[in-house]
Amino acid sequence: MRPFESFEPPAAARVNYLNAQYGIKSWLLTKDHKRIALLYLGSISLFFLIGGLYAMFIRLELLTPQGDLLSSATYNKVFTQHGIIMVFFFLIPSIPATLGNFLVPMMIGAKDLAFPRINLLSWYIYLLGGIVTIYALLAGGVDTGWTFYVPYSTTFSNTYVIATGLGIFINGFSSILTGLNFIVTIHTMRAPGMTWFRMPLFIWSHYATSLIMILGTPVIAITILLLAFERLAQVGIFNPALGGDPILFQHLFWFYSHPAVYIMVLPGMGIISEIIANFSRKNIFGYSFVAFSSLAIAVFGFLVWGHHLFVAGQSVYAGMIFSFLSFAVAIPSAIKVFNWTATLYKGSISYDTPMLYALGFIGLFTVGGMTGLFLASLGTNVHLSDTYFVVGHFHYIMVGGTLLAYLGGLHYWWPKITGRMYPEGWGRFSALVVFIGFNLTFLPQMAVGYMGMPRRYHAYLPEFQVFNVLSTAGASILGVGLLIPLVYLLWSMRYGKRAEPNPWHLPGLEWRTVSPPPTENFVVTPVVTWEAYEFAPPEETEVVGKFKEREGLEDADVVIGGHPPK
Amino acid sequence: MQAPWIPFIPPSASTLSDKVDALYFYLSGVTLFFALLISTVIIFFVIKYRRRSPYEIPRPVAGSHKLETLWSVIPFLIAMTMFLWGAQVYFQMYRSPENAVEVYVVGKQWMWKMQHSTGQREINTLHVPAGRRVKLIMTSEDVIHDLFLPAFRIKSDVLPGRYTTQWFEATKPGTYHLFCAEYCGMNHSGMIGSVIVMNPTEFDDWLAGNAAQQSPVVAGQQLYESLGCASCHGGKGEGGRGPGIVGLFGKQVQLSNGQTVTADEGYIRESIENPQAKIVTGYSPIMPTFQGQVTPEQLIQILSFIKSLQAPGQQAPAAAPQPAQRTQALEQTGNPAVNR
Numbered sequence: 078m079r080p081f082e083s084f085e086p087p088a089a090a091r092v093n094y095l096n097a098q099y100g101i102k103s104w105l106l107t108k109d110h111k112r113i114a115l116l117y118l119g120s121i122s123l124f125f126l127i128g129g130l131y132a133m134f135i136r137l138e139l140l141t142p143q144g145d146l147l148s149s150a151t152y153n154k155v156f157t158q159h160g161i162i163m164v165f166f167f168l169i170p171s172i173p174a175t176l177g178n179f180l181v182p183m184m185i186g187a188k189d190l191a192f193p194r195i196n197l198l199s200w201y202i203y204l205l206g207g208i209v210t211i212y213a214l215l216a217g218g219v220d221t222g223w224t225f226y227v228p229y230s231t232t233f234s235n236t237y238v239i240a241t242g243l244g245i246f247i248n249g250f251s252s253i254l255t256g257l258n259f260i261v262t263i264h265t266m267r268a269p270g271m272t273w274f275r276m277p278l279f280i281w282s283h284y285a286t287s288l289i290m291i292l293g294t295p296v297i298a299i300t301i302l303l304l305a306f307e308r309l310a311q312v313g314i315f316n317p318a319l320g321g322d323p324i325l326f327q328h329l330f331w332f333y334s335h336p337a338v339y340i341m342v343l344p345g346m347g348i349i350s351e352i353i354a355n356f357s358r359k360n361i362f363g364y365s366f367v368a369f370s371s372l373a374i375a376v377f378g379f380l381v382w383g384h385h386l387f388v389a390g391q392s393v394y395a396g397m398i399f400s401f402l403s404f405a406v407a408i409p410s411a412i413k414v415f416n417w418t419a420t421l422y423k424g425s426i427s428y429d430t431p432m433l434y435a436l437g438f439i440g441l442f443t444v445g446g447m448t449g450l451f452l453a454s455l456g457t458n459v460h461l462s463d464t465y466f467v468v469g470h471f472h473y474i475m476v477g478g479t480l481l482a483y484l485g486g487l488h489y490w491w492p493k494i495t496g497r498m499y500p501e502g503w504g505r506f507s508a509l510v511v512f513i514g515f516n517l518t519f520l521p522q523m524a525v526g527y528m529g530m531p532r533r534y535h536a537y538l539p540e541f542q543v544f545n546v547l548s549t550a551g552a553s554i555l556g557v558g559l560l561i562p563l564v565y566l567l568w569s570m571r572y573g574k575r576a577e578p579n580p581w582h583l584p585g586l587e588w589r590t591v592s593p594p595p596t597e598n599f600v601v602t603p604v605v606t607w608e609a610y611e612f613a614p615p616e617e618t619e620v621v622g623k624f625k626e627r628e629g630l631e632d633a634d635v636v637i638g639g640h641p642p643k
Numbered sequence: 644m645q646a647p648w649i650p651f652i653p654p655s656a657s658t659l660s661d662k663v664d665a666l667y668f669y670l671s672g673v674t675l676f677f678a679l680l681i682s683t684v685i686i687f688f689v690i691k692y693r694r695r696s697p698y699e700i701p702r703p704v705a706g707s708h709k710l711e712t713l714w715s716v717i718p719f720l721i722a723m724t725m726f727l728w729g730a731q732v733y734f735q736m737y738r739s740p741e742n743a744v745e746v747y748v749v750g751k752q753w754m755w756k757m758q759h760s761t762g763q764r765e766i767n768t769l770h771v772p773a774g775r776r777v778k779l780i781m782t783s784e785d786v787i788h789d790l791f792l793p794a795f796r797i798k799s800d801v802l803p804g805r806y807t808t809q810w811f812e813a814t815k816p817g818t819y820h821l822f823c824a825e826y827c828g829m830n831h832s833g834m835i836g837s838v839i840v841m842n843p844t845e846f847d848d849w850l851a852g853n854a855a856q857q858s859p860v861v862a863g864q865q866l867y868e869s870l871g872c873a874s875c876h877g878g879k880g881e882g883g884r885g886p887g888i889v890g891l892f893g894k895q896v897q898l899s900n901g902q903t904v905t906a907d908e909g910y911i912r913e914s915i916e917n918p919q920a921k922i923v924t925g926y927s928p929i930m931p932t933f934q935g936q937v938t939p940e941q942l943i944q945i946l947s948f949i950k951s952l953q954a955p956g957q958q959a960p961a962a963a964p965q966p967a968q969r970t971q972a973l974e975q976t977g978n979p980a981v982n983r
Contacts, residue, residue, distance in 0.1 A: 149829045222826045228803060229786040229828055233752070317804025320917075323787060324802075357692070358699075363706040388789065389800045390807050393737045397730055404722040408715055415714040416706075418681060421688035425699045428689075436685060443681050447674040454725045456666045456732025460796040463789060463824040524651040527667065529793025531824040534832035538820070613700045 081584050084603045085591045093496065093593040108193035109596055114179035115494070116200050117170060122563075124166040124207065131159035133556065136518075136549040144536035152535040153220040154236065160223030165245050166207055168479055169337060172344035173255055173290075174203070176486045177283050179494060181259055183587040183594065184277050186268025186603040191261040199254035206248030213240035222533060224334075227315035227326040231307040238308060242301040249294045252340075256290030259283050268586070270605030274368070277585055277609050278354075278361060281368040282347030285375035289336045289343075293379070297333035300326065327389055331382035339378040342474055343371055345438070345482030346413055352435035352485055353417045354610040355583045357424025361610055363416040370409035377406040387458045396455055403453035410446050414439060429581075430504030434485025437512045441477030445470060448523060465544075466526025469519045476555075477515055484511070484562065491566065492576030496593040499569045503561060510558030517551025584611055656819055656840060657795035658812040662732050664796070669728065673721060736797055739810055743778035744771070747859065747943045750781065750788035750801040753830035755821065756940065760947065761850055762858035767836030769821065771813055772846035778810040780908065782939050789825035792838060798824050803939075804916075806908040813840040863948025866941055870933065880952045885930060886923040889952045899924045911949060912942055 094111045104112060134155045138146045147155065178196065182189050190196050213219060219241040221230040230238050263284050267276070304326070306312045313319025315326040354361040361367055383391060383399030391399075417439055426432065448470040451457045461467065485508075491499050525544035530537055537545070579588040584607060590599050649668070655661055692701075746769065749756040757765045771777045781790060783803040791798035792811065799809040823834035841849060867873060867880075875885035882888070886896075891906050899922040904910050913920050915937065918930035937945065 144832065149832070153826075153829060153831070220828070224826075226787060226826070229826070233786050233828060317802070357701070358694075359701055360703040362704060363711050366706065366711050387733075388798050389787075390802055390805065393733070396733065400730060400733075401726055404726045405719075407722060408719050411718040412711065412715055414681060416711075418684055418688070419704075419710070421685065421692060423701055423704060424688070424692050425694045425701045426689050426692050427694045436689065439685060440678070440682050444674070444678050447670075447677060450674070450722065450725055451667070451670050454666065454670060454729030456663055456729040456736070457670060458729070459733065459736060459798055460663050460667075460793065462798065463791070527653070528651055529653045529791070529820060529822070531791060531822045531832075533826040536832045538835075611703075613703070 081579065081582075081589060082606075083578065084586075084589045084599045084601055085578050092595060093591065094596045095496070095593050097596050106197075108189070108197055110182050110190045110193065110196055111179050111494075111594065111596075111598075113196050113200055114175050114177075117174040117178060117203070120200075120204060120207065121167050121170055121175065124162050127211075128159055128162035128167055129556070129559070131155050131162065132552065135159060136552040138535070139537070139545045140549045142537050142539045142542050142545075147535070149535045150220065153222075153533070154218035156533060157220050157222050158214055158218060161210065161219070161241060161245070163475075164223055164337070164341075165248055166203075166210065168341040168475055169252060170203060170255070171341070171479065171483050172348065172486065173259070173283060173286055173340075174199075174251075176348065176483070176490060177259065177286075177344060178255070180490065180587055181262060181280060181283055182266065183493075183590075183598050184280055184585060185263065185266060185271050186586050186599065186605060187262060187266035188597045188599070190258045191266055192258050195254050196258055199251040199258070202254065203248055203251035206244045206246075206251065208244075209247060210241055210244030213237040213244060216240065224330060225301075225304060225326075226330075227304065227307070227321075227323050228318070231304055232316050232318070239305055242305055246298050246301045249298050252290045252294045256287035256294075259287040260291070263287075268603045268605055271586075272605075274365065275605055275607070275609050276368075277347075278350035278364070278367055278371075279344075279347035282343045282350070282371045285371035286340050286343045288372075288375050289340050289378065293333045293336040293340070296329060297337075300329040300333065303329070324386065324390055327386055328382065331385045332379070335382040335385065336375075336378045338471070338474065339374055341479045342442075343374060345479045346371065348482040348486035348489070349417060349435050349438050350413075351585075352431045352489055353420050353439075355489075355581065355585070356427045356429060356432040356435070357421055358612045359420050359424040359610065360608070360612075361416065362419035362422070363412075364609065366412055367416050370412045373409040374406060377402065377409070381406055384453055384458070387455060388462050400453055400455045400458075404450065407446060407450060407453070410442075414443055414446075428505070429488075430499070430501060430508055431485045431489035433505055433508040433512075434481050434488065437508065438478060438481045438485065441473055441481065441512075441515065445473030445477050448473060460529075461526060463531055464526035465522045465530045465532055468532050469521075469523035469526060472519045472522070476519070481511070481515075484508075487566070488562075489581075490587070491569070492580045493587055493592045493594070495570050495573070496576050497569045497571075497573030498576050498580065499562075499573060500565050503565045507558050507561035507565075510554060510561065512558075514551050514554030514556070514558045518548050518555050519551070521545070521547040521551070654794045654815075654817070654819060655796075656813055656815045656817060657792075657797070658814060659732070659736060660794065660796040660814075662735065666725075666728050666732055670725060673725070736809070739778055739808055740776045740812075743776040743810055745778050745780060746771070747940075747947075748779050748781040748790060748801065749784060749939050749943070750790065750823070750827075750834075751784035752786065752828050753823070753834040755790070755823075755834065755836055758859060758940070758943070759850070760859065762861075763850060763853045767821070769836070769838045770846060770849055771838060771840055772843040773813045773816050773840050774843060776810055776812045778808055780806055780808050780943070782806050782943070784939050786827045787825050788823050788827050788834065791822040791824035792819065793822070794819035794838070800825055804912075806912065813838075816840045816842055816845075859944040859947035860951045862941075863944035863946070863951075866937070866945050867948055870937070872945075875930070880949070884926075886926055888949050891952070892950045896921075897924045898922060899926070908946060911946055915942065915945065 094109055138152055217237050219236045219238055221234050221238060263280060303314050307314045313321040315321040315323050350361055350367055381399060381403045383395055384403045387396050451461055488499060488504055521544040525541050530541045576592040578591045586603055655664055745760045747758045755767050757769050781801040783801045788801040789798055790801055795811040797809050797811055799807050817840055819838045821836040821838050823831060875883050876888050877883045880888040894906050895903050896906050897903055916934040917932060919928050922928050
């Protein structure tokens with residue numbers, strides 16, 4: 078195996094982005110996309126811990142049918158705040174703001190994002206939004222559900238709706254700025270030779286995500302403003318008692334919040350494309366189909382919000398159209414799943430931790446996506462909406478999908494980010510624990526949903542208990558599975574084995590510089606002469622179109638040569 | 644149809660519930676098939692093509708348009724069967740039957756108030772006959788609620804300032820759950836109750852045994868008089884300075900702006916609470932608003948009274964106009980207050 082052409086600086090001059098400067102000021106005023114990524118990593122991890130703590134209280138309360146651990150008012154705040162923290166302060170920024178921030182410039186051979194100062198600004202805005210929201214939670218919390226449905230949120234709730242809304246409103250601008258930065262960077266900062274169709278699929282998925290961020294986020298900002306007007310000034314927008322229309326709120330809310338689901342999952346899909354291709358040492362099967370399916374999801378994702386309103390009093394014909402479009406948006410996701418699977422075919426598949434997470438993702442995302450069809454289908458939606466089936470379904474997408482991808486990505490790029498290896502054995506073990514714990518948590522929720530248990534219930538009927546006990550048991554396992562990486566990743570930052578520039582032996586640009594990279598990423602501007610995921614140069618390989626034509630080529634599948642990777 | 648060996652299925656007790664279950668089984672089967680297919684293929688590949696040597700580089704495999712087309716088109720076709728089947732079941736849920744027993748439901752934090760058209764009132768409990776169609780006409784006094792009857796596989800949001808309807812025909816006597824499914828504040832999980840399905844004869848006995856409180860029609864008539872409606876709309880609803888209300892319900896009404904609307908629950912409610920919104924052609928906009936003066940329950944009583952006033956020889960109108968008509972009304976007026 079020949080070594081990939083490297084753009085790393087000479088060994089003598091290895092000042093990296095971590096040791097280039099010291100002191101708190103050098104971090105708080107940094108314009109380096111990699112340092113900002115780490116600032117984000119720290120802050121979203123903190124929010125994830127808070128959100129996880131709320132989840133723990135939810136599962137403990139639901140261990141018994143009686144509402145005995147928390148009061149109803151407290152329980153309602155706990156599930157609301159779990160949702161708000163996890164959606165707005167963890168899931169939406171999770172992958173783009175950390176791994177995306179770190180990798181988008183590196184993968185396209187740029188020295189930084191197009192607007193480094195705006196990048197730092199977006200982190201401060203995120204922090205400000207987070208602080209305002211935390212203030213709201215400490216001051217007394219909010220109990221409207223993360224969906225803020227009116228007129229409950231505008232007229233009836235006595236909790237900190239405005240303060241929480243302000244936090245989310247502010248936070249939205251950080252999303253917009255990140256999206257803007259990515260789009261401009263991807264358009265203008267690609268290294269020579271890095272054509273659109275040579276870009277890693279991670280970049281394509283971030284491009285699609287950025288489009289949604291820029292186009293969708295203003296709508297939630299407007300919606301929160303209108304909600305605040307009505308709540309503060311009694312302007313009749315949503316409340317029918319004031320002449321408003323409560324369904325209007327739901328339309329506006331979901332016009333952002335459904336595409337937001339794709340903000341959460343598209344970057345995850347990008348990570349999975351990277352891991353599947355790289356850990357099979359194969360080019361991705363159907364590159365352009367995977368790339369364009371990201372854009373298709375971004376576009377169609379804006380046309381399906383009405384499937385949240387099938388039982389809300391929307392007209393039957395609107396229901397039909399939204400149902401049809403919701404089925405249509407499932408196709409690009411299916412295309413991705415099939416292409417990932419086909420990429421494994423005749424690959425050289427490693428069982429490293431990132432790959433375990435990626436394989437887990439495909440399985441769980443398939444279940445998450447297919448259970449979405451139960452909700453897209455009008456006849457079953459009526460029975461299932463607002464039940465635990467919905468809760469199970471979207472956790473399959475957001476935890477089984479986004480969180481697994483995020484963890485897989487974190488392990489994958491950990492050597493590049495920190496310059497240290499994580500302990501592989503612990504990594505594989507925790508990936509397995511997460512997978513088992515996750516399924517045990519959320520499969521019973523889908524079952525109890527069809528049995529008829531409504532969501533957001535503080536107390537429930539005894540006949541639903543067995544499912545909830547299973548779910549709580551699973552959540553405990555999942556919690557342990559998430560704490561293990563927290564411990565060993567922190568440990569590895571000091572004690573882990575030093576990482577080589579390219580520990581996985583991969584062709585991507587980010588692996589062609591030292592680990593951790595220097596502040597400017599590459600000492601010389603890289604010139605890209607290879608396709609994405611090109612492990613062996615074309616003259617050493619034979620491109621064959623169809624599966625069956627591969628028959629009889631068994632012996633020629635492996636190219637051995639060059640020097641072995643460590 | 645419910646097969647006893649299939650686990651995790653709630654009691655199935657309406658004409659629609661088996662249809663929903665059948666669709667659910669189909670979706671579950673397809674999901675199971677694809678989940679197993681994908682995971683089997685992945686596990687097979689992962690074992691068969693595991694990395695045997697750290698030096699190996701597999702040959703690249705080029706994409707195949709044929710395969711891409713295949714795995715786009717087949718899932719799409721399967722998805723379309725789900726869509727069409729789902730839409731067909733939904734249409735049956737949506738289409739309000741004629742000659743249904745009507746029950747008025749008012750949701751408020753955190754209880755359900757029901758009233759039968761014969762006057763009996765219930766709270767958090769609903770007695771219904773098996774084998775007869777029951778139509779629930781629902782509204783809320785405060786926030787959005789949702790009346791969810793899992794054994795019948797139906798639910799519908801219950802909105803303030805608007806009427807929504809849903810219907811069912813229970814098939815098996817028994818006691819079934821009734822939930823609020825839209826989060827409505829502190830005691831949301833306590834806003835539950837039961838539906839008691841009885842044999843029709845038992846139900847008739849139950850109705851007879853429960854001394855009907857004043858029927859909503861009579862109560863509505865009293866309100867009609869006490870609120871002074873009669874002074875303009877006529878003592879018997881024959882009309883005067885205001886348009887007549889005899890035989891009004893379900894009829895097409897010509898408005899002064901040239902539009903036509905169907906006089907359904909939503910229109911009549913609006914005309915009481917916000918009379919200036921739609922003026923019947925030939926009349927002046929002189930009616931004062933009654934917003935805040937009549938409760939949602941009183942509105943329902945006035946509605947029942949208006950519905951009871953049928954022109955001589957006129958058939959009792961269909962319980963609600965048909966979907967097509969209503970959509971037409973919706974388009975014409977832009978009034979979203981007429982749904983399901």
